[in-house]
Amino acid sequence: MFFNNKDKRYNRFSDYLRNLYGVKVYKVTLDAGFTCPNRDGTISNEGCIFCDGGGSFSQLYPNNISIKEQLDLGIALSKEKYKAQKFLAYFQAYSNTYKPVKELENIYNQALSHEDVIGMSIGTRPDCVDSEKLDLIASYTKNHYVWLEYGLQSIHEKSLKFINRGHSFETFVNALKETQKRNINVCAHVILGLPNETKQDMLETAKVLGDLGVNGVKIHLLCVLNNTRLVKLYYQGKIPMMEEDEYVETACDFLEMLPPDVTIHRLAGNGLKPNMLAPAWLSKKFVVLNKIDKLLEIRNSFQGAKRNIS
Numbered sequence: 255m256f257f258n259n260k261d262k263r264y265n266r267f268s269d270y271l272r273n274l275y276g277v278k279v280y281k282v283t284l285d286a287g288f289t290c291p292n293r294d295g296t297i298s299n300e301g302c303i304f305c306d307g308g309g310s311f312s313q314l315y316p317n318n319i320s321i322k323e324q325l326d327l328g329i330a331l332s333k334e335k336y337k338a339q340k341f342l343a344y345f346q347a348y349s350n351t352y353k354p355v356k357e358l359e360n361i362y363n364q365a366l367s368h369e370d371v372i373g374m375s376i377g378t379r380p381d382c383v384d385s386e387k388l389d390l391i392a393s394y395t396k397n398h399y400v401w402l403e404y405g406l407q408s409i410h411e412k413s414l415k416f417i418n419r420g421h422s423f424e425t426f427v428n429a430l431k432e433t434q435k436r437n438i439n440v441c442a443h444v445i446l447g448l449p450n451e452t453k454q455d456m457l458e459t460a461k462v463l464g465d466l467g468v469n470g471v472k473i474h475l476l477c478v479l480n481n482t483r484l485v486k487l488y489y490q491g492k493i494p495m496m497e498e499d500e501y502v503e504t505a506c507d508f509l510e511m512l513p514p515d516v517t518i519h520r521l522a523g524n525g526l527k528p529n530m531l532a533p534a535w536l537s538k539k540f541v542v543l544n545k546i547d548k549l550l551e552i553r554n555s556f557q558g559a560k561r562n563i564s
């Protein structure tokens with residue numbers, strides 16, 4: 255089974271968007287000056303164990319400029335590099351609903367008023383939304399293409415505790431239900447290779463997210479970035495890292511367990527190269543993605559293939 259008129263055995267988000275809009279659509283990452291309750295002392299001041307203090311911001315241009323300037327820069331770069339023609343403003347750094355609703359409105363309006371922007375994707379924590387904020391975000395769906403991306407990482411409480419997420423799986427489920435009531439697309443972020451998770455645990459995350467009806471999934475591999483609390487544990491030998499082939503196999507298993515209509519926003523996330531300590535093999539991301547394609551082909555399998563097999 256191939257997806258989006260492409261030679262792909264999974265529902266890649268970039269292909270899905272091209273099908274939807276007929277042109278290349280690109281997400282321009284933004285840092286709109288948010289922080290995070292898991293860093294500012296509200297929940298903790300230590301942050302998630304894998305977070306380097308940059309709040310997962312992955313763009314190479316400076317983040318101390320206005321939203322319009324960041325968009326101008328990001329759009330110009332992606333027009334040139336990827337031949338993109340339409341753009342989504344991606345509020346990526348930290349928790350992008352973690353301000354009073356009036357301020358959120360002002361921030362989102364700045365991005366959506368840009369002439370080249372057709373919508374937005376808002377990355378946040380499930381404990382940083384409420385009805386007022388979700389109503390505001392839902393109001394944009396009338397005229398724009400809108401996604402909410404919830405950091406979850408795993409459905410298993412033992413893992414949420416280990417990575418110091420500071421919220422439970424139940425918090426995610428409640429936020430998801432409130433978001434779905436308002437017809438906002440939801441993407442859940444997950445991490446494969448968390449210590450103490452078996453492959454069965456990871457596949458259960460895929461199965462449950464599918465059952466809950468998320469619209470998209472962003473899949474990361476646990477990697478060790480400098481300036482994170484993982485570094486010390488890694489050097490103490492307490493963080494077994496997945497080998498490349500193991501990740502490829504697990505990612506394929508994970509895809510087979512997700513419903514086919516769930517869009518895959520990322521399949522092997524990584525940090526900025528200079529900032530990444532391990533695993534070294536992830537710096538060649540294209541090799542990993544090719545291996546995933548190849549293994550699905552060898553298995554003659556596709557996203558959703560094992561969805562109904564318990």
Ligand code: SF4
Nearest residue numbers: 290301302305309348
């Ligand atoms: S929720 Fe996001 S920004 Fe906050 S500590 Fe965790 S990874 Fe970092």
